[in-house]
Amino acid sequence: MTGIEIGAFAIAALILLIVLGMPIGLGMIVVSFVGVSFIRNETVAMRMIGAVANDSLREYLYAVVPLFVLMGLLVTASGVGKDTFDVFERLLRRVRAGLGIATVFANAVFASITGISIASASVFSRIAVPEMVRHGYRRRFATGVVAGSSVLGMLIPPSLLMIVYAVLAEESVGRMFLAGIGPGLLLSVLFSITILLMAYLSPKSVFDREPDLIHQDPVSALALAGKGVPIVVLVTLVLGGLYGGFLNPTEAGAVGALGALAIALLRRSLTRGRFWSLLVETGQVTVSVLFLIMAATFFSRMLAMSGLPNALAETLLQSTIGPYGFLLIFLVLVIVMGFLIDSISIMLILLPIALPVAKAAGFDLIWFGVLTVVAVEIGLLTPPFGLSVYTIKSALGDRTLKVGEIFMGATPFVFAMIAALAIIIAFPPIAVWLARL
Amino acid sequence: QETINLTVASSHPLAIPWVGMIKTHFMAETDRILAEKGNYKIEWNEAFGGTLYKANATLSSVSEGVTDVGWVFSFLEVPKLPLSQVSSYAPFSTANPPVQLEVMWDLLQTNDAFRNEWEQHNIKVLGLTGTDGYDLYTKQPINSLADLNGMKLSAPGVLGSWLRGTGANAVDGALTTFYTDIQTGVSDGVLSLALGVFPAKIYEVAPYITRVRIGTAFSGAVAVNQDSWDGLPEEVQEAMVAAGQFYTESHGKDLLERHEAAFEKMVEAGASQNPPVTISEMSMEDRQAWVDGLPDLAGEWAADAETRGLPGKEFLKAYMEGLRARGETPARNWDQAQ
Amino acid sequence: MRPETDIPSEDAPAPSREPLPLRLWNHGVDGLAALGTLMIVVLMGMIFADVLARNLIGGSLPLISELGALTLVMIVFLQLGTTVRNDRLARTEFFLDAVGARRPRLAAFVTGFWHLSGVAVCAGIAWSTWGILMRDLSARNFIGIPGVATMPTWPFRSLILLGIAVATLQFVVQAAIAFRRAAGRPERRA
Ligand code: NA
Ligand code: NA
Numbered sequence: 001m002t003g004i005e006i007g008a009f010a011i012a013a014l015i016l017l018i019v020l021g022m023p024i025g026l027g028m029i030v031v032s033f034v035g036v037s038f039i040r041n042e043t044v045a046m047r048m049i050g051a052v053a054n055d056s057l058r059e060y061l062y063a064v065v066p067l068f069v070l071m072g073l074l075v076t077a078s079g080v081g082k083d084t085f086d087v088f089e090r091l092l093r094r095v096r097a098g099l100g101i102a103t104v105f106a107n108a109v110f111a112s113i114t115g116i117s118i119a120s121a122s123v124f125s126r127i128a129v130p131e132m133v134r135h136g137y138r139r140r141f142a143t144g145v146v147a148g149s150s151v152l153g154m155l156i157p158p159s160l161l162m163i164v165y166a167v168l169a170e171e172s173v174g175r176m177f178l179a180g181i182g183p184g185l186l187l188s189v190l191f192s193i194t195i196l197l198m199a200y201l202s203p204k205s206v207f208d209r210e211p212d213l214i215h216q217d218p219v220s221a222l223a224l225a226g227k228g229v230p231i232v233v234l235v236t237l238v239l240g241g242l243y244g245g246f247l248n249p250t251e252a253g254a255v256g257a258l259g260a261l262a263i264a265l266l267r268r269s270l271t272r273g274r275f276w277s278l279l280v281e282t283g284q285v286t287v288s289v290l291f292l293i294m295a296a297t298f299f300s301r302m303l304a305m306s307g308l309p310n311a312l313a314e315t316l317l318q319s320t321i322g323p324y325g326f327l328l329i330f331l332v333l334v335i336v337m338g339f340l341i342d343s344i345s346i347m348l349i350l351l352p353i354a355l356p357v358a359k360a361a362g363f364d365l366i367w368f369g370v371l372t373v374v375a376v377e378i379g380l381l382t383p384p385f386g387l388s389v390y391t392i393k394s395a396l397g398d399r400t401l402k403v404g405e406i407f408m409g410a411t412p413f414v415f416a417m418i419a420a421l422a423i424i425i426a427f428p429p430i431a432v433w434l435a436r437l
Numbered sequence: 438q439e440t441i442n443l444t445v446a447s448s449h450p451l452a453i454p455w456v457g458m459i460k461t462h463f464m465a466e467t468d469r470i471l472a473e474k475g476n477y478k479i480e481w482n483e484a485f486g487g488t489l490y491k492a493n494a495t496l497s498s499v500s501e502g503v504t505d506v507g508w509v510f511s512f513l514e515v516p517k518l519p520l521s522q523v524s525s526y527a528p529f530s531t532a533n534p535p536v537q538l539e540v541m542w543d544l545l546q547t548n549d550a551f552r553n554e555w556e557q558h559n560i561k562v563l564g565l566t567g568t569d570g571y572d573l574y575t576k577q578p579i580n581s582l583a584d585l586n587g588m589k590l591s592a593p594g595v596l597g598s599w600l601r602g603t604g605a606n607a608v609d610g611a612l613t614t615f616y617t618d619i620q621t622g623v624s625d626g627v628l629s630l631a632l633g634v635f636p637a638k639i640y641e642v643a644p645y646i647t648r649v650r651i652g653t654a655f656s657g658a659v660a661v662n663q664d665s666w667d668g669l670p671e672e673v674q675e676a677m678v679a680a681g682q683f684y685t686e687s688h689g690k691d692l693l694e695r696h697e698a699a700f701e702k703m704v705e706a707g708a709s710q711n712p713p714v715t716i717s718e719m720s721m722e723d724r725q726a727w728v729d730g731l732p733d734l735a736g737e738w739a740a741d742a743e744t745r746g747l748p749g750k751e752f753l754k755a756y757m758e759g760l761r762a763r764g765e766t767p768a769r770n771w772d773q774a775q
Numbered sequence: 776m777r778p779e780t781d782i783p784s785e786d787a788p789a790p791s792r793e794p795l796p797l798r799l800w801n802h803g804v805d806g807l808a809a810l811g812t813l814m815i816v817v818l819m820g821m822i823f824a825d826v827l828a829r830n831l832i833g834g835s836l837p838l839i840s841e842l843g844a845l846t847l848v849m850i851v852f853l854q855l856g857t858t859v860r861n862d863r864l865a866r867t868e869f870f871l872d873a874v875g876a877r878r879p880r881l882a883a884f885v886t887g888f889w890h891l892s893g894v895a896v897c898a899g900i901a902w903s904t905w906g907i908l909m910r911d912l913s914a915r916n917f918i919g920i921p922g923v924a925t926m927p928t929w930p931f932r933s934l935i936l937l938g939i940a941v942a943t944l945q946f947v948v949q950a951a952i953a954f955r956r957a958a959g960r961p962e963r964r965a
Contacts, residue, residue: 003482021871022889023864029896040502047501049896050903054935055494057848060840063822066815066850170450170487174617243621246830248614250843254822279812283850286815287858290851292865301503304488305444344865352488516916526922589833595920606834623829734922741921 003039007306010035014299014349025295028349032295032302039305048301056297057290060250061167066286067253068158071260073278075113075234078264081123083227084110089131090224097199097206099135100145101192103128107149108188111156113234113256117343117380120153121146121391129396136209139401141198143392144409148191150388151377151417154343156184158238158252161376164293164344165369168351174242179366179435183374183424190416198412230263289344296348309356316357323361327368330354331375331421338379343387346376370431371424378417381410441673442480443665446504448495450486454632454695455566455688456508459659460485462687463564466680467673477673495657500558505665508566511657512594517558519742520551520749523756524567524655525595526738529728530767531760532652534567535689540759541565541655542685548755550748555658561666563681564659566688569696571596571651574634574643575626576619578715582723591615591627599628599651602730612637619643631699632692640703646716648700649724653692659684728768735771800948804856807941810934811853818846837924845918845931852938856945859893880957887953893946901939908932 001009010031017027029049036045075081085106092098092105106128107120124146132142154161157177166173199206238256241247247255264270303309316326330350337346351372358368380388389406424430445464451457464481471477490498490507496514499507511521524530524537531537542565544551555562573579575588586604591614597607608624612633618624619642626643627634628651634640659681666674700716707714719727735753742749750772757772793801825839858864866889875882910916911929919925 018867019870021866021868021885022892023866025864026889026892026896030892033896033899044502046899046903047497047906048503049899050907051490051494051497051501051503053852053900053939054848054904054907054932055491057851058493058844059491059847060844063818063843063847066847067819067822070815070819172614172617246621246623247826248618248623251822251826254819255826257819258823276812279815280808282815283808283812283854284858284861284863287851287854288863288865290847291855291858294851301489304446304484305482305503307482309488310483356488515921517914519921587833589829598920598923606832608829609835609840737922745915 001038003306004308004311006035006038007303007308010299010302010306011308025291028295028299032298035302036305039302048298052294052298052301056294059167061163061173062290062293064158064163064250064253065160065289066282067250067257068160069285070278070282071113071238071253071257073281074257074260074264074270075110076123077274077278078230078260078267078269080113080230080234080260080263081106081110082127084231085124085127085131087224087228097137097195099128099132099137100141100195100199100206103132103145104149104152104188104191104195107146107152108156108184109231109235111152111154111184113158113231113238113260117150117153117377117388121150121388124150125392125396129392136207138204138206138208138409140405140409141206142409143396143401143406144411144413145191145195147381147386147388147392147406147410148413148416149188150391151380151413152184152187154377155180155187155373157181157242158256159373160289161343161347161373162369164347165351165372168347169355169365169369171365171369174248175366175435176369177242179370179431180373181434182430183370183420186423186430187374187417187420190420191413194412194416234259234263292344293348296352299349300352303352309353312353312357323363326357326361327363327371327425330358331371334372334375335378335382338376339382343376343379346379347372364428364432366435367424367428367431371421374417374421374424378414381407381414381417383407386410438475438478439670440478440480441669442482443505444482444484444489445506446484446489446498447508448487448490448492448510449508452636454691455656456485458684458688458691459506459508463659463680463684466683467676470676470679471673474672477670479673496558496560499560499660499662502662502664504662506563506659506661509560509657509660511655518554519745519747520554520752521655521657522595522738523735523753524653526598527735527753527757527767527771528571528599528651528654528731529724529769530652530757530771531765532570532650533765534569534653534692535686536760536763536765537653537655538565538567538685538689540756540763541567543759544752544755548752551752555660556663559663560660561663562658562660563677564684564688565655566657566659566685567692568654568656569630569632569692569699570653571599571628571630572649573626573628573647573719574639575645575647576643577625578645578717579647579719582719582726588626589624591618591624591629596628598734599731601732601734603727615639616642631696631703635699635703640707640714641710644707644710644712644714646700646703646714647719648716649719649727725768731769733771797948800944801860804860804941804945807938808854808857811850811938814846814850814853818843818850821846838919838926841918842926845928849931849934849938852935852942855897855938855942859942859945859949862949880959883953884957887950887957890946890950890953894943894950897939897943897946901936901943904932904936904939908936 014027014031018024033045033049036048085102088102088106089099092102095101103124107124110120128146129142133139157180159177159180162176162180163173166176234256237259238252241255242252334346334350358365380386386407389403389410392406393401393403445459447456447459449456451460468479471479484504489504492510492513495508495510496517498504499509511518515522545562579585582603588605589608590600590605591610592600592607593609593611600607610618615627616637616639619626619639627639704714704716739749739753754772757767757770760767821839821843825836828834828836871882871885908929911932916928917925918928
């Protein structure tokens, strides 16, 4: 058997094992071990497994993972997310379906301090969904909006997915972060347009009954501004530090986490026990993400050893489909894998194969990365495995709420994301202009 | 004709000159020699650019057979390749890569401790690599050595110790982070290589180039796994040894030419930016004051090696004498303690 | 990855139903994870100190980036056991859910088989890491720059090895529980 055949078998075996419910990381390590044993021998495979475990995560950059996760959890615990929503609710109360649009923009702002979409989904399902339902919005719509706008969390910097991509593609994390801003704003606008279209063209899809006018005691501009202060402080700390010249991405994570801790402490929303449980949760998320990254490193090294990515690049680019044919196949593949697998796993499985091809095709790798991230995030909203949807379901803890209902509600936003992909393909500067400035 | 499958890999991309030359010179020359007789043909499986292992495992990956042939980056293998660090602790000694590589190759043949340091890792060295010259690239012009006082300069690892005594502070980082570090004010400039600064476009944010001619450093080797090596036919081994020699020589010359060319390209590319790229030369007096003001870096290094049971002092002496014997005039004779 | 709620409940398994050795083991695994959790705080502090040093003194602290990287690897392995016990490794669920709805014992058997693969993977990593630890010791491996600041790697490596060994055993425990369930024995939570 040639190395290329071994590589192809390994991919097929991995897909089968994943479908059968084997932990994805374990599956990648097992097929990689067997693959290397066939390509070279067991001794090399054994040494590689040790090298991967000890070397592949040994990157200062990866320290951002626990730090951004911790920051997200602290921000949630301290109620900063709720305040952000309150501000937008006030500002948009006269707009039709204004609570939906408020959710989108509150998410966009919240996204600039959290690096993981599930944080956005869990925060806003508890804040925005009850508020919308109370005011006559359909539950399907309300949960759909929260699911849809949660994807902004990993598009607008800081973003765990952008970090993973930057590491794999050897692009600067700072530039990848900048590249997410334009597409993030584009998506926010597209989501708002989607909501407005639904509200005007098919009101039944949005409202159960004519929405109440939101009667609230007039709040002084000062009080409103006061609610906005914590998030503005955190955004300034993280993004300002990052682009103002004081911090690298790892450090921005540490400073942001400390800032969130300070806010939580000042608001007295954190007991010692609760802080500890947040730390424990941070550890668990970190381990599941980094264990996956480690396993995927082994997998991609096995593939490199097999020679499959090189062969694939040659055939794909020399054949008639051309670079844009390849791009289309790649994006469709990402979206299809998104039905079954989580975001980071998709990137870790596909990018080692696709990046050499993208490079050979002469694509701007920053642009390619943004497209990858948007396509990967579609998977957060698609059944059967849609992480944001499950997060909302478990955060709301409402037995009568069926997962299928949330998936249905999120569908319009999936189409908005596909539209965003098309727009970014047609106008690359949306992604690369800021990054290449 | 017999086909032999060999994997060749590196932690760095082909765009790095000496990695690219593994393909254009070492591999191509091996293929050329073998094609003359036509008995063997090598089918190379290329895994350049960190697809097989990262910069933190260049030595172990060759020694453990993850790849057959690979570039070992000795800078990042300080504990395992201690004697190979000598040139980094004896700066201002030579700015002539071909000579430096010749001296190191000579030491590899004649100095048992040095050869053993490499061969004990189950590898055979085929060719050597070095850096081009180190200079200063800063946001503000440097008119004299005194201007360095209080500056924050990106100078990771051992390079930081070259700043000891100048009053400049060393900031950690890597070639990939220098641009944003300078742009955002994390540092005021870098102590780096023209061959790194040019492709990373660092001159855009640090347009003042001060040629200090701190010198070049030995950076590693193209090596083959010993087990893979033992399994190769003699004819292939001979071809690879010859190709390794050719690689080392070509690479040394290339460094010299490319270093000068990089300055011209930077001036050209940075002519329209504001402020434009400007090159100045540090005065001989300032340069000498800098090197004289350094602590006894090489002496400290040699003493540290001695505590590990290595002939640090003897090796330092052999290195410096090798340079002098080939006509180089080190700005400080590190082996002759003051 | 499975959906996480933002605020974790302290879902400590019901202790009364478990035999004493398993309870002690669980405490040990959690203790190791707690050490890893503390290291996250240490990591945060370390990085913050470096930021302060650079912006106040003007230079980087020595060792931070290398130390941070190594600490991170340690954090992952110290907490791997607990992550395995809480079944937090990313996987797809629709197949096992579908099978489990009709034939729960078959689903338990398949799950047990996946845990066994975890035993094999972690044992392999542990074995290989043992070799690396021995080389760390014999070569007196270190991080940092001689003459400025160095630190030996073996203490970190030992903790990494400890973590991976514990994860191996945790997979054994998980497999035993799953196979017990597959055999139709009364369920015991781990
Ligand atoms: Na974000
Ligand atoms: Na999905």
